[in-house]
Amino acid sequence: MKSAVLSVLLFEFVLSYGLASARVEDNCDSPWTNDNHIESNVLPQSGCSVTAKQGNDVYDDLWDENTDIANQTLKTDFLQQMQSGALQAERYVNFTLQDIYYLQKVTEMLWEMKNKVKEPKDMSDFMSGRYNSYNNFLVSCLKQFHIKDPSSVTPIPAMEKYLSTYKEVMADRDPVYFAVALLPCSRLWPWLAKNLNITKTNAYYTWKESNSGGHPETHFRLILDRYLNTTEKIQNAERIFRKQMQNEHDFFNSS
Ligand SMILES: *[C@@H]1O[C@H](CO)[C@@H](O)[C@H](O)[C@H]1NC(C)=O
Ligand SMILES: *[C@@H]1O[C@H](CO)[C@@H](O)[C@H](O)[C@H]1NC(C)=O
Ligand SMILES: *[C@@H]1O[C@H](CO)[C@@H](O)[C@H](O)[C@H]1NC(C)=O
Numbered sequence: 169m170k171s172a173v174l175s176v177l178l179f180e181f182v183l184s185y186g187l188a189s190a191r192v193e194d195n196c197d198s199p200w201t202n203d204n205h206i207e208s209n210v211l212p213q214s215g216c217s218v219t220a221k222q223g224n225d226v227y228d229d230l231w232d233e234n235t236d237i238a239n240q241t242l243k244t245d246f247l248q249q250m251q252s253g254a255l256q257a258e259r260y261v262n263f264t265l266q267d268i269y270y271l272q273k274v275t276e277m278l279w280e281m282k283n284k285v286k287e288p289k290d291m292s293d294f295m296s297g298r299y300n301s302y303n304n305f306l307v308s309c310l311k312q313f314h315i316k317d318p319s320s321v322t323p324i325p326a327m328e329k330y331l332s333t334y335k336e337v338m339a340d341r342d343p344v345y346f347a348v349a350l351l352p353c354s355r356l357w358p359w360l361a362k363n364l365n366i367t368k369t370n371a372y373y374t375w376k377e378s379n380s381g382g383h384p385e386t387h388f389r390l391i392l393d394r395y396l397n398t399t400e401k402i403q404n405a406e407r408i409f410r411k412q413m414q415n416e417h418d419f420f421n422s423s
């Protein structure tokens with residue numbers, strides 16, 4: 169019941185402000201690209217990976233091995249309709265609600281990870297940094313939509329599956345896998361935004377714009393390269409990364 173009310177309220181909000189002004193997702197877009205740039209050592213974009221250890225960078229390999237899923241995601245009906253500007257408003261509202269739910273749940277998990285991982289220091293800093301970034305974003309998002317408790321949103325099966333993979337990974341003794349699990353989201357959304365041909369007159373232009381930024385490599389590259397230092401760990405990471413890419417795809421495909 170609660171979520172139905174929330175849905176209606178948000179729907180009205182989107183209709184009255186969002187689509188009219190084309191600023192639906194101005195602040196509430198993607199937690200994963202909304203970096204606070206706590207770390208100052210901004211490394212080159214992964215597209216220019218010539219600067220990385222030639223062909224040996226785990227961070228880049230993970231992505232390069234999964235561009236098939238990225239391509240499939242780009243072709244989902246949801247994103248194609250977004251590109252053409254024909255995406256039904258109700259579908260977009262549903263998607264946004266699920267997105268906020270995701271944001272809250274992942275923020276909660278990051279809170280646990282931040283409290284659990286006290287060393288090594290760089291790993292601990294990573295978890296704190298990601299937690300702060302997600303949490304700041306969650307707070308601003310809830311404020312913008314006047315939402316008290318996103319828990320009352322009912323997750324769709326694809327979202328439940330996605331979050332259950334996070335939970336499984338979280339239970340592992342090695343925290344590096346949680347970092348791996350977070351990465352598909354951070355890499356895929358800016359890639360999708362860049363690759364969708366959405367023009368300024370399209371109502372979803374702000375989605376493209378606000379998701380085009382983000383520098384995941386700043387947060388992830390050094391951590392992954394340092395702690396994924398055996399063949400076995402890399403294989404585990406590949407399995408988790410691909411599963412999370414598939415979960416991202418399935419979320420878009422069900423939206
Ligand atoms: C993904 O699509 C791009 C552009 O269409 C293409 O160059 C690339 O080969 C595709 N990759 C895979 C793995 O399908
Ligand atoms: C939005 O989500 C609700 C609940 O899952 C569903 O019943 C409804 O059909 C969805 N609307 C659209 C337009 O997808
Ligand atoms: C992008 O979309 C616009 C408008 O639909 C179209 O005119 C243009 O040719 C497209 N560009 C590319 C690269 O597909």
Ligand SMILES: *[C@@H]1O[C@H](CO)[C@@H](O)[C@H](O)[C@H]1NC(C)=O
Nearest residue numbers: 288394395396397398399401
């Ligand atoms: C991998 O990294 C861990 C953590 O820094 C370290 O303890 C371990 O000795 C390294 N293993 C190898 C094979 O380099």
